[in-house]
Amino acid sequence: MKGGQNRKHGVILGIDLGTTTVKVSVIDAVTKRVATNQSYSQKTFADVPNLPPGFSEQYVEKIWTALNILLAEIGPHTLSNVIAVGICGQQHGVMLWKRKAAWSNVTLTKFTALSDICEFSNLITWQDQRCTKDFLETLPKPQPDQVLATGYGSCSLFWLQKNDPAVLEYYSEAGTIMDFIACLLTNSKSAVISPHNAESWGFFDRHSRSWNTKILTENQFPVGLLPLVCNTTILGVLRPGSSFHGMNRDRQTIPVSVAMGDLQTSFIATVAKDTDAVLNFSTSSQISFIRSRADLVIPSACDVRSYFSSTSGKPSHSGRELVVAPSLNGGNVLTFFVKTLLDWIGQFDLDFSEDVIWSKIISAANSEDWTTSDDPTIRPTIYAERFDSNLRASVEGLSLENVKLGFVTRGFLKGVIENLAVMLPPQILLQSSIDRIVLTGSLFKKFPQLCRYVTKVFGLPVVVQEEEGRDAAFGAALAVSLSL
Structure with missing residues (x-):
């Protein structure tokens, strides 16, 4: 820090760009413990409505806005002590962007509008189902230990190549949502991705840590859009001259991580x-x-x-x-159940909020005896699974006694574990x-x-895991702190 102060006498900022929520963690660089007395999370409400069946996309600008709301809530008093930034988020998804002239020289602030510095697509999320089983079977076979599934970045790009090639020709870079934010914060010269996130796209060899470019090129894949793979924890430094939410205001050099997978950062935050x-x-x-x-x-x-x-x-x-x-x-199954209940109730011209329904199912499930074997058996695979896209949910064992809110809610929860x-x-x-x-x-x-x-x-x-705040955002900060 300025004046020769030990860089480790500060805090590390961790950012998690999740599927429904952005979370931020601030940890002490020395003790590796949460440095604030509250947790920070913000719903993004980023889902794009009225898409074709099976499509799942999100507005990138809304995710960026949610992040800025959180950082403004933390405030410059705390963020001025940040000495490094770790970034992670939802894996598998893909977005595209093209830089404008203003990208290189912009001074990032909480008011920076992404549309002023680049053009960008929606984020196609990991929940996207447009790549049907029949479509996936038309793709080249990856290496034996590699997995392909709908919602994977490489599969989504193959789908665009076949169904909307003009989109791929228009944009110049691709990455996950957190790759985009990391590149924006560091002004990196090109899109960069970690092996964690490259692997989550498919057609990536984790042993050689490289894309399967030969297979992809032979099958007309837009390899020019593939981000560069970074094998180190640190991608670069926060844009010089940008006092982003109070960070870097003393013109210190603040390392920023390459974007990591939320699976890996959640794991490192949790295991002892x-x-x-x-x-x-x-x-x-x-x-x-x-x-x-x-x-x-x-x-x-x-x-x-x-x-x-x-x-x-x-x-x-x-x-x-x-x-x-x-x-x-997982929790999306319960969310589906709650929304279904709301729809049924609405058809009777009754009006209840989603929060009320959640409180009712939580109360009903917890008031019953979980040791009983009377619960209905629910296979909760409403969203199928990557290993079998034809899976469907099912319910067995209904009786006069167990068609109750608490029993059915418990059936969903137990079904996820089973x-x-x-x-x-x-x-x-x-x-x-x-x-x-x-x-x-x-x-x-x-x-x-x-x-x-x-x-x-x-x-x-x-x-x-009882310790407050030990989530993916905490893990992103922890991974960076161990690299300083």
Whole structure:
């Protein structure tokens, strides 16, 4: 810092650009603990309405606005002490942009309008379903250990190449939403992506850490749009001359990370030891753990993802691997249930808010005995799964006694956990010497008895991540702090 002050005597800013919410964390650079007395999150309300069935897109400007609202809430008094910035967010998605002349010289402020410095598309999110099973079968076969699915950036770009090639010709760069924000903050010369996020697009070799350009070129893929791959934690520094929300006002050099995956940053924020597994129940749901055995047979419903080489010392974007069962179904299933109830109620000309419905289902589910076996069996795969796009949800075991709000709500919750156990059988965790599961996500606090159900299904003790703020944004800040 200015005047020769030790750079580590400050705070690290972590940013998570999530599917529905932007979150920000401020951690002490020395203690690695949350440095503020409150958490910061802002709903984006970014979903684009009235799209064709199966399409999922978001307004980029609304995500940028949500981030600026949060930073303004934190204020320059705190942000003037920022010595580094870590960025992560929702993986798999893709957006396109083309810089205007003003991009290079703009002084970023909370009032900067993105449309003044670049042209950009909507974000095609990981929830997008436009790449049907038939379409995916027309794509070139990736390497044996690579996965393709609808909502993956490379598949979405292939779809645009076939159905709307003029869009690809118009724009000059592509990346995830967090790649775009990281490039904007650092004024990098081109789009840059981490191996975590490149891997989430498909057609990326995590071993050589490079795109499968030969396969892609042979199949008329727009390889010129592929972002450069950065194998280090730090992408660059905050734009010189920009006192963005009070940061950099003393013209110090503030490192900014290459954008990381929210899976990896959530994991590094949560685990205490390598024998922990992490079960996250948020918009979607996942259970993941560090791969300790090269001979471990990976279930077909699971992915292997790059992870930081170390959770202490200086992490890099290569080294160890995470095994993850990445379900598309999680809290979004309950959200669908709530919206369905609202629709039914509305057809009777009654008026209830979504918040009221949420409070009712939470109260009803928690008031019942979770040890009973009378709940209906619900397979909650409303959004299918990447390993089987033909999956549908189903309900079995309805009776006169269990067609009640609490029973059905519990059936959805239990079904999400059971679905994860189908994707990642419990014996895989035992074979990998996993000795406990760390639970993250607000739903475990809203439905505390669900924690015991995780133990029942997976046969392992569980612990709820109780420390406030240890989320993906915290993990982004932590990963950067370990690199300074």
